[in-house]
Amino acid sequence: MVNTEKQAGDHVDARCTRCKEITNHTIIAMVEEKPARVRCNTCGGDHNYRPPRKVKAAKTAVAKGPKAPRRTAADRKREALQEEWQDAAGQADPGLAVAYNMERSFRLNDLVDHPVFGVGVVKELFKPNKVEILFATGTKALRCKL
């Protein structure tokens, strides 16, 4: 007679819902040669037997945790620029924007309406003929007269 099967009173590793980890359990009841009811030797709680391998899924979930907020430096830069643009131009009246034209001159913080990039704000002037404008999509250096 082979007697390698577990039986009530034996110890078995199981997932404990209270300890939230694999702990040593004492088998309280068996059903068809498998542990059905176990008692956690760590917290003393009785519960249905849960095979330890289920923790694998939990581990994967934990591993995913830090991945979710992973953003590249470019992402952060783009978000910062968008916030800056929101502050500078997002709430401004588009009617105040002057149409971009490389023949005109600009001053700092002028609101500019560009046919391709939309509404932007003049952030920097580069003499003699360039202006850096912050658009919703990022900054662009454009030609103009200063």
Ligand SMILES: [Zn+2]
């Ligand atoms: Zn426990």
